[in-house]
Amino acid sequence: MPAAFEITADPIDPVALKSRLTADRAGACATFEGWVRDLNEGETVDALEYETHAAIAANEGEAVIAEAIERFPILRAEGVHRVGKLAIGECAVWVGVSAEHRGAAFDACRYIIDEIKHRLPIWKKEHYRKGATSWINCATQATRASPKPD
């Protein structure tokens, strides 16, 4: 049986993932998809590269899911984060929750993606149309000239 949270290098399949949430008691299903977008701080982005420490990220992701199940009256919760180089429009992260009622489904879904974003050891490098790259949220960048986009 697949783990409740996975790191993958493969394209995310929302239909297959959603099927893991089914439960006879569920009256609500809430899912979230994070997509790669083409603009950040005024610069055109061509691609995003995600890097992770997979074992620690998977463990921490499992912990987040377990917390959501503990804190919210939900039935099932799953999450997947993709790593590697992704093109504009591709799905980087998927979260899904089923519950008896929609309030808990929405709340738990939001909790899971918010925690994923600030706790998991996953890093994102933007590749700009103009050729530069930048690690998001980092003051540290490569020693080689990778100038901030102008």
Add this chain to the structure above:
Amino acid sequence: MSIAVTAHYFAAFRERAGCEQEAVSTSSATAAELYDEIAGRHGFADARERCKVAINGTLAGWDDTLENGDEVLFFPPVAGG
């Protein structure tokens, strides 16, 4: 008294350091002290509070003490999702 640990670098830290890992002989007692030492040497520009550390495969606290032979993983500010 100095100990021998292996420091591992990820993402922006790896690019800045120019290596994925290196053997370090240090008198630093905690992960925080080791970060300050290494950040100074390699020019890591991120405040420690925004970074994370793992020791021997498990997320750790900055105040955790280091032991000879530890694998210390330095994580720059995260940006998943």
